[in-house]
Amino acid sequence: MNDENALLKQALLLDGSPDMIRKFYEGWSHSYDTDLVQDIGYIGPEIVADALCKKVSGNATILDAGCGTGLVGVELLKRKPGLIVDGVDLTPAMLAQSREKGVYRKLSEADLNSQLTELAHDFYDGTVSAGVFTNGHVGPSGLDGLIRVTKPGAPIVLTVRDSAWEADGFKDRIEQLESEHRTRTTSVTQSPYHTNEGIYCQLVVLEVI
Ligand SMILES: C[S@@+](CC[C@H](N)C(=O)[O-])C[C@H]1O[C@@H](n2cnc3c(N)ncnc32)[C@H](O)[C@@H]1O
Structure with a gap:
């Protein structure tokens, strides 16, 4: 098992500040795919794509929230080539890498901490997010x-890194959303995440009510 990648250790200390996040990912955007997939054995994009594709039709319109360099878009289209996938992210340099992959219909800058008010309400047939709901992000x-942007009855699939699941309040918030009748929790499953480092995440599948 490898030690945790040095850049990834820094990423976990970002403290959620948009300026710090943009600066950090701008510096990482070019080598991100190689570092994450080859060195770390990151499989977040594959596990969310597997889970989402079980829940949506072949021509569904999907939002990839925090799309980064586009690894999730690639995995979604491998499984269902007819999907229409839009991506949003805070970091322009990461969006530029996503654009080069040529798998997204639309890519735009947005802050997930601001309710995604730039996007239409109840619009997407499914929403997916990998590697974003984690420490410091x-x-x-x-x-x-x-x-807000996902249609009632449609799935939201996301990873939450194990180290953030209880410590950062995700477990409590997801239980609260269910008690407020805003989402139904379809499943929460522990999954390998960084396979070369022995790091796990919770794979969360919700249905919007
Ligand atoms: C670890 S990368 C994950 C990227 C991609 N989803 C993947 O699985 O490879 C985290 C991404 O989250 C984005 N991000 C961090 N905070 C954000 C926020 N508040 N709103 C939107 N994107 C954010 C970063 O810019 C970065 O591209």
């Missing part, structure tokens, strides 16, 4: 924007 309040 987006906290549980970021779930509100995903719920």
Whole structure:
């Protein structure tokens, strides 16, 4: 098992500040795919794509929230080539890498902590997010924007890194959303996440009410 990647250790200390996040990912955007997939054995994009594709039709319109360099878009289209996928992210340099992959219909800058008010209400047939709900990035309040833009009855699939699940309040918030009748929790399953480092996440599947 490898030690945790040095850049990833820094990423967990970002404290959620938009300026710090943009600056950090701007510096990482070019080597991100190689570092994450080859070195770390990151499988967040694959596990969310597997879970989402079980829940949506072949021509569904999907939002990838915090799309980064576009690894999730690639995995979604491998499984269902007819999907229409839009991506949002805070960091222009990461969006530029996503654009090069050529798998997104629309890519735009947005802050998940601001309710995604740039996007239409109840619009997407499914929403997916990998690697974003984690320490130092987006906290549980970021779930509100995903719920706002996803159609009632449609799935939201996301990873929450194990180290953030209880410590950052995700477990409590997801239980609260269910008690407020805003989402139904379809499943929460522990999954390998960074396979070369022995790091796990919770794979969360919700249905918007
Ligand atoms: C670890 S990367 C994950 C990218 C991609 N989803 C993946 O699985 O490879 C985290 C991404 O979250 C984005 N991000 C962090 N905070 C954000 C926020 N408040 N709103 C939108 N995107 C954010 C970063 O810019 C970065 O691209």
